[in-house]
Amino acid sequence: MRRAKSCLIIGAGICGLTAAKLLCEFGMRVSILEKSRGVGGRLATQRTEAGVFDHGAQSLTVRFEIFDSFVTEWHQRGLLSALGQRLRGLPGDPGTHQPHFRGITSMTAVPKFLAAALPHHPSQRAKRAETCAGGWRVTTDQGSIFSGDAFGGMQIEGATLSGFFAARQLLSLSH
Numbered sequence: 001m002r003r004a005k006s007c008l009i010i011g012a013g014i015c016g017l018t019a020a021k022l023l024c025e026f027g028m029r030v031s032i033l034e035k036s037r038g039v040g041g042r043l044a045t046q047r048t049e050a051g052v053f054d055h056g057a058q059s060l061t062v063r064f065e066i067f068d069s070f071v072t073e074w075h076q077r078g079l080l081s082a083l084g085q086r087l088r089g090l091p092g093d094p095g096t097h098q099p100h101f102r103g104i105t106s107m108t109a110v111p112k113f114l115a116a117a118l119p120h121h122p123s124q125r126a127k128r129a130e131t132c133a134g135g136w137r138v139t140t141d142q143g144s145i146f147s148g149d150a151f152g153g154m155q156i157e158g159a160t161l162s163g164f165f166a167a168r169q170l171l172s173l174s175h
């Protein structure tokens with residue numbers, strides 16, 4: 001099998017961004033297509049005159065060891081603060097006693113940090129994906145065409161965990 005050197009990723013949520021980061025670390029070129037103007041997906045923040053509101057996830061819950069390693073790094077970088085102890089027994093405590101973390105400035109702190117180091121294309125809604133010359137071509141609603149050796153649609157349940165597995169699968173296919 002030909003080794004994939006580039007990958008198109010649909011969606012700049014935490015999952016797509018994390019997968020893109022992992023693939024980059026393994027030397028793959030990535031391009032992320034995002035239909036919205038900003039990154040983060042369901043980690044979403046609204047800035048209004050009255051203040052800043054997170055209107056998607058209010059925290060990141062660590063359910064798996066793999067996700068823990070990502071969260072630990074973001075925590076050490078000062079992007080997240082740990083909420084687990086403070087919420088325990090209070091309204092908002094999921095009761096699972098799994099650690100959970102909030103973005104320091106907002107829930108988009110991590111996605112913005114990840115996206116800053118990754119090539120991403122905002123306001124590009126992927127419409128069609130098709131194979132071409134051993135690779136993939138994705139056409140967007142805006143009429144742009146992007147191509148890569150591999151492609152992954154990361155909008156699936158399990159967020160970062162599935163991003164990790166998707167990235168690992170792509171890497172195993174390409175080696």
Ligand SMILES: Cc1cc2nc3c(=O)[nH]c(=O)nc-3n(C[C@H](O)[C@H](O)[C@H](O)COP(=O)(O)OP(=O)(O)OC[C@H]3O[C@@H](n4cnc5c(N)ncnc54)[C@H](O)[C@@H]3O)c2cc1C
Pocket residue numbers: 010011012013014015016033034035036039040041042043055056057058059060061062124125126127154155156157158159160
């Ligand atoms: C109200 C709420 C509360 C939550 N609370 C928690 C919590 O307490 N703890 C926790 O761990 N999780 C929580 N979650 C879940 C968490 O937000 C999600 O699991 C996670 O953010 C999903 O990440 P994702 O990257 O898989 O998908 P998304 O964040 O949905 O990202 C998908 C991205 O793909 C883009 N996209 C979709 N289609 C296209 C297309 N055709 N072309 C280009 N781009 C496209 C979207 O615009 C989006 O940016 C909550 C979610 C919500 C909504």
